[in-house]
């Protein structure tokens with residue numbers, strides 16, 4: 001599989017902080033309720049912290065109370081890539097940035113949240129960077 005933005009591992013390591021690298025490039029998960037965007041209601045666009053691709057917007061963000069920023073839909077369906085993840089003895093769907101392949105989080109479905117899609121993109125704050133909308 002190839003991505004539009006590809007860099008050798010040592011370059012990612014140099015460009016990202018150790019915590020960013022661990023989540024984005026090693027599919028780690030930040031601790032619940034600690035991420036900087038968990039409860040953020042600021043209007044704006046959330047971009048990939050690794051490559052800057054626009055991934056989510058505040059319009060699709062909702063309060064899931066799960067401890068991570070949650071979106072019911074990506075900005076564009078082509079902005080993210082969904083991959084079957086059988087790690088940790090579970091079957092989950094991993095969400096990656098489709099431009100650089102960095103790990104963002106997981107998507108869950110059918111949980112009964114009152115959103116248009118009944119999906120919850122559970123995304124690590126540290127994978128994103130919020131650009132507040134100019135008002």
Ligand SMILES: [Zn+2]
Nearest residue numbers: 048051097100
């Ligand atoms: Zn990216």
